[in-house]
Amino acid sequence: MSSARIGGAWATCAALAVLSFATSRAAAGDLIVTGAKPDRLFIIDAPTRSVRSEFHIPGANGMVSVILISPDQKLAYVLVDGMERVVGIDLATGAEFFRADLSTPDERIKSFLSLALTPDGKELIVYELPTKLLSSEYVVEEPRFAVFRTDAGMLAKPVRSFPAPRRVHMLLMRPNGQSFYAVGFDLHEYDVKTGKLLGTRGIQKWALADHSQPDLLAFWPVTEPSGVWTSPVYSELKKGAETVPMTALMSLDVKSGELTYADFEPLTALIFSTVLSPDRKHAYGVYTTLSSIDVEGHRLAKRVPLDHTFYDINLSSDGREIFVGGTECDVGFYDAQTLDKKAILKLPGCGDQSISTLRVIHGR
Numbered sequence: 001m002s003s004a005r006i007g008g009a010w011a012t013c014a015a016l017a018v019l020s021f022a023t024s025r026a027a028a029g030d031l032i033v034t035g036a037k038p039d040r041l042f043i044i045d046a047p048t049r050s051v052r053s054e055f056h057i058p059g060a061n062g063m064v065s066v067i068l069i070s071p072d073q074k075l076a077y078v079l080v081d082g083m084e085r086v087v088g089i090d091l092a093t094g095a096e097f098f099r100a101d102l103s104t105p106d107e108r109i110k111s112f113l114s115l116a117l118t119p120d121g122k123e124l125i126v127y128e129l130p131t132k133l134l135s136s137e138y139v140v141e142e143p144r145f146a147v148f149r150t151d152a153g154m155l156a157k158p159v160r161s162f163p164a165p166r167r168v169h170m171l172l173m174r175p176n177g178q179s180f181y182a183v184g185f186d187l188h189e190y191d192v193k194t195g196k197l198l199g200t201r202g203i204q205k206w207a208l209a210d211h212s213q214p215d216l217l218a219f220w221p222v223t224e225p226s227g228v229w230t231s232p233v234y235s236e237l238k239k240g241a242e243t244v245p246m247t248a249l250m251s252l253d254v255k256s257g258e259l260t261y262a263d264f265e266p267l268t269a270l271i272f273s274t275v276l277s278p279d280r281k282h283a284y285g286v287y288t289t290l291s292s293i294d295v296e297g298h299r300l301a302k303r304v305p306l307d308h309t310f311y312d313i314n315l316s317s318d319g320r321e322i323f324v325g326g327t328e329c330d331v332g333f334y335d336a337q338t339l340d341k342k343a344i345l346k347l348p349g350c351g352d353q354s355i356s357t358l359r360v361i362h363g364r
């Protein structure tokens with residue numbers, strides 16, 4: 001064989017190897033944003049499985065929970081300090097540009113993991129649970145939604161507020177910016193400007209035939225990359241004289257408002273959080289196992305064990321790779337088609353991610 005042909009063969013092999021390497025990795029430009037105790041915000045380069053940036057969150061005081069990303073993907077808003085403070089962090093520099101201390105000397109205010117950002121990035125909506133601190137007693141007050149301007153700087157105060165229901169644990173903004181959803185025992189929709197309740201649909205009051213009142217754990221406001229928020233829902237299905245514990249997939253299209261439920265398996269393994277693929281044909285769920293759900297066939301497609309419990313899950317922008325995080329100090333990378341483990345990244349300092357939100361953005 002001539003040297004030219006040998007060189008050409010080597011070039012072809014090298015090209016195929018590069019192609020194989022590239023297609024087995026997350027989409028180019030994908031970045032993972034996650035938080036960890038006591039006060040860290042990490043930006044991970046997904047294709048190289050490496051930490052690009054590590055930032056200190058001022059005033060976190062040992063807690064990093066809900067993470068929201070601005071529409072231009074340059075800023076992060078993080079709920080910290082025992083759910084009593086929201087901090088804004090510039091994702092390029094790590095600089096703090098926004099701070100809203102919810103509590104005052106006269107009132108202790110907790111936000112139970114419920115924040116939403118308007119599509120123009122100008123307003124932040126916070127679900128508040130206030131308690132009046134009197135000299136001889138504490139007085140539990142009514143819940144409310146407080147709206148902050150994101151350009152308010154380090155001493156941000158609400159520009160308006162309006163009544164909210166109890167037992168809310170997540171907010172989801174609609175893309176039109178006119179309303180948002182409050183997820184709790186039921187699904188409420190509110191007008192952003194006026195606070196008017198636009199409608200309520202069932203979660204615990206669902207009307208799924210032959211099913212008991214459902215239960216869910218929804219702390220992770222992840223809608224990327226499909227525009228649909230999903231969650232496992234658990235109930236009992238009546239079959240004659242018997243009842244069978246069932247797992248259903250709840251799906252909310254935040255743009256159209258379509259809400260659906262579909263059983264996919266008898267309850268055999270708990271799932272904490274789920275994410276929908278870009279083509280909306282598969283959902284993936286995580287806890288002690290990693291599960292693939294055939295959405296169109298309403299069935300469990302595959303399940304594999306994990307090294308330990310993971311709370312949170314997300315996908316690469318092309319839907320080819322699964323990211324799992326939360327709980328401990330590692331982020332896992334899995335093939336979305338086979339569920340094979342590709343890599344595990346240990347975060348510097350090995351801080352506990354706990355219930356922080358695992359977000360995926362597209363870097364520049």
